[in-house]
Amino acid sequence: MLTIERDNATAVNRMMEARPILRTVAPARDVIPGMRENLLLHAGPPITWERASGPMQGAIVGALIYEGLATDWESAQALVVSGEIDLEPCHEHNAVGPMAGVTSSSMQVYVVENVTHGNLAFSNLNEGYGKVLRYGAYSDDVITKLRWMNDTMAPLLAEALAMSEDGIDMRALLAESLHMGDEGHNRNKAGSIIFTTRLAPLLTRTSAAGDVKSDILRFLGDNALSVLNPVMAACKAMADAGHGVKGSTIMTAMARNGTELGIRVSGLGDRWFTGPVGQPDGLYFPGFTAADASGDIGDSTITETAGIGAFAMAAAPAIVTFISGTPEMAVETTLRMYEITVAEHTAFTIPVLGFRGTPTGVDIRKVVDLGIRPQINTGIAHKDPGVGQVGAGLVLPPANVFEDALIAFADQYLD
């Protein structure tokens, strides 16, 4: 006999009981399972060079230049096409990365531990705005900034975090930031300064020179997305805690590689259900239009998967200045997501809705039954490598991924 309701409750309760603690920052090769020198992790479901979008290809090139394995586009492309360099999803290594999400072996990553269930999750460092690797830029200044972040900042973040017995409780940080106008995906202004404020007294005691500490605190404090990556790792740790519950129809991963969006379902193992990405509808930076936009890209939809992001948009009315829409639309979005989820989050609440818990745990049955797809809000990359972010907006996953997953569920459980 099927016990889907009970199994879904198990999955979503595990997600909500997970307590993700930021422990340290370390090189990917030292901490990410299966990481190796000839491997690049990327956002979304599996992809090949040939099918990859412009920003994804640009980020791959940049990462190989950063690693000293290639010197330019052609030599990088040759390494990947020949199979000397493997491409694998971050998600298949307990990791997540925003936009292209490309992570190479010597890049430093945040290490988040779910102390409730013991699983780990990882995410790379946030580069801030402008020309950045995650949007497919790979010029010298992009690589130079990556070196400073990885060689100078990251070891000091590790030294600072080592002084904190308790680490940084990312669930508590998110709960607080949702009361401060963040939704945790595209608005992380409050979370980023909470993060900076928590790190500052620790960083100040590290061994570095005063001006180095000052540069790091300015870099973290001026970047309203600096906490996005540890937030994503925290959401990954929570979502993974709900994965693998037999008989559950709860979505435990949703990710885009710029070409395809893929989801995973708790009771369906590590199989991806994929479909073509949507084109975000939103606000463009001066000089850009929808014609410049890449397809939807990034693992940051792990936030919606864990019950925040667009699902918590009612908590973040000011986000509409960035992604378009009105504060009413933000509330309506959250209310609509209650229709396709099975729980109200016990840790993440929305003051303006009378402190109601955020809609958490997408049931793929409800998505198919009601025809309501999970809302995503997202940054928009230029379709060409090397340009960067051109806007931000709203987008939906393709409907077929939920239908395909539901068919697979029936095949597996109704035989």
Next chain:
Amino acid sequence: MLTIERDNATAVNRMMEARPILRTVAPARDVIPGMRENLLLHAGPPITWERASGPMQGAIVGALIYEGLATDWESAQALVVSGEIDLEPCHEHNAVGPMAGVTSSSMQVYVVENVTHGNLAFSNLNEGYGKVLRYGAYSDDVITKLRWMNDTMAPLLAEALAMSEDGIDMRALLAESLHMGDEGHNRNKAGSIIFTTRLAPLLTRTSAAGDVKSDILRFLGDNALSVLNPVMAACKAMADAGHGVKGSTIMTAMARNGTELGIRVSGLGDRWFTGPVGQPDGLYFPGFTAADASGDIGDSTITETAGIGAFAMAAAPAIVTFISGTPEMAVETTLRMYEITVAEHTAFTIPVLGFRGTPTGVDIRKVVDLGIRPQINTGIAHKDPGVGQVGAGLVLPPANVFEDALIAFADQYLD
């Protein structure tokens, strides 16, 4: 011919055009006009020792012990009663202070400059929670903390601010914090970490040892009210810019000393209109009830005077966990304040109201005509000195102060 509408527009436009910049921290005696060794500044309109509330008396005693002028309650009381020590309102010296607001000559104060009109405003340093002078506590640990704040922290804050050419733009900080769930009076969580994040890269470059900088950053970052005092000085600088406009009925000060609340009106000079303070209605900390509460106290109503605080409560739905009520009540409060104000703030906007400007510039005519008094939200002090904060809630000013001011206006302008 009277031109009240035009004169009120002049007053409120001057308030909104004022741009308060935090410049430095300096000893009160060096920067506050008229400050001297035998003077204590206090919150609210003028008060004598005999009529002062418990927390006001306790703070006076503590300040005199801090200054080395008294050793205990009796010797402090004797100095004040004999007239050796003068008591004067902060407001009469371009200053403001939360709760008792007691400021002595060697205490360090924030110096805020309104760069639009050139006036300065001042406020003392925030002590954080627990047993603190501003709530009338004066035990050894209170004095010890004051010494650390004034002798160790303040000079380093001054050194840090001296490195910043632009200072800290308090209007911009407030505008941002209102988009992050603050209302600027009793909820300053976002503002305090914006403040800490702005100071951190500067403090890190000062001459102090790493652990001293770390202690300061922790003190500022862990205190969700650390920005309240510079915010109050900023509001004072804005409100003062609107003061002294001939023919204007705009309220430019509202302050409580624990016994009386007083207001000042733009077109009526420096005269106070006073009446008995109300008893706040709110939530009490465990172990306390309304029977423990002191009367309404503090200069922090300068926030409502400048268009934030309870007037901006719609921006801060999470505040109801602290002051009582519901998120709907918070919105209704802001909407009600539009009835008695003459402008919508051009810098302070409320996302959830479609980015409408906060209600700004209380017209005493409207208060009297409509019978709607300015809403205040406030911390609640214990009625006895030495205990500290016992809760937070909502309170109204006495109706007579607006009626008395309106009669005085008629006397002055209609003869």
